[in-house]
Amino acid sequence: MKIGLCLGGGGSRGYAHIGAIRALTEAGIKIDIVNGTSIGAIMGGMYALYPDVDTMTVLVKKVVDSVRVNHFNLFRHSSEGPAFLRSWLNEAVCDVAALKKSIQSNKNTVKALELIFDQRRFEDTKIPFSAIATDIMAGETVIIKRGKLIDGILASAAIPAIFPPVMRGKKVLVDGYVLANIPVPQLRSQGADFIISVGLLDNPSSSYQNGVDLLYYVESLKQKRLEQWAIAQSDFHISVDMSQFDSSHFENYLTAIEKGYRTTQQVIPQLLAKLEQAHV
């Protein structure tokens, strides 16, 4: 029986996945296949390539120390999503929105991914791994499991409007969160029998000052609904409450890792019981 690990998206909150993986490893749970969306793809790819939590933590530190990981965060003085959107909209979005595909390039993301994955390919990972993206030409989710890891993961983490879409053949790819932020059905389709999913719980604010805030909030409700359906298909879901963490601040990785670890450790007895029931 194949145990699959499915890692959800959520910006820098995704460091919590490292903590979750540490707790699973300590409990002796062996993962046979892994997938992820956005930051979940970055963490999942790293785990699949180097199935060792200490190595993963060292790599994260290397990235944070070397790359301007918060470069995309033009809004670092604000504390919540709608507020940060508003701050830049007031200043410059009219021009950007009408003329460019994204607020900025993915140059720094590429640098960060190069530090982690270099030229390694999906075929090189020690655990089978796939990254989830969205093809906006076809309007559907795409499972990427071949080619250079950096290319597939870059597409999976291409947050629409923040980063430019990634071209892959005839496909125009953006972040997989659009339809599959916690890509459980996609992992099932790849042969996972028992799926452990990890979601990064957020609590979007419903306060608004303008129409942009309202549109942003409704978008977050849609994502929540789609996530609920995906989680319902998981065999065991771990929800890490990351609502106190800003998804755009990438420096505080140790706190997020610890949060993921503690949350997962607490549910390990239930998980082991469920695995036993499933005869794993």
Next chain:
Amino acid sequence: MSKPVTLVLGGTGIKGIASIGVLQSFYNHSINIKKIIAAGISAPVSAQFALGKNPDTLTDEFTRFFGENYHALWGLEQLSGLLRSPKRPLAGSFSYFLRERTYCQANFQNAGVLSWGKIDPQITQFFGNYSFSDLKVPLAVSVIDLKQGKNILIQQGKLNDCLKASMAFPGILPPVPVGEMELVSSTIFCDLPLDNIAKDDTPVLTIDMPMPFVGDNPRTLLEVISIVDEISSRGIKEKLLAGTDYLFRFEGMEKFRWGDYREIPEIVKQARIETDRLLKEIKLP
């Protein structure tokens, strides 16, 4: 006569008016409606029907209403045609329209481009001042409550507030306060109000008026976020449609734009023809 059905009506923008054609056809075929669940502009249409008005009179009434209030309500509608071109089909979508209005028209201080102050008197004049308890056919209006953060159905209280909320498209019109709630249209969540179907509602017949999906390589940030919004709404709709017992899909309605208020008679006629055809093809219980 068939067993009573729950009728689910939605549609993006002005296409909700097509519900008149559906109701005309149901009326003519003596289909028994036990409840209507409506979202967007199909909610005021359904309310008029539920008050006992003959559906044949509604086309003229709504044409007149939108014609008279064109400047107050739908002057922006023209952009649905102006923005769209053969080279930029994406810009014709409702998602793009909402974002173009809110992002690019320096509308950062207001919850909507329009305000209810100018529209309220016309709404009261047109819809009267009724409560849900006045309706002859039970009606549930689908809206999003910002306070609860979810899609809900409202089936009691003052009708006008809920009809306003069903048309409060974020960015265009401000949310509508009703008691403790703060309501906006649910059609931008999903153009069909299928999220709160109860067991008692079965059998459920859903009318789907799909908008064409434009899979295109976007050239601007606005196009990117609009297409992403459409994809997630379609994903939700696909999931929710699995819960309906009967589905009438009007492929022939794709040619109409979400803001074609000048085409109301044609939209209604087309919907009636499609409903007549599907009622012959699909046997209701």
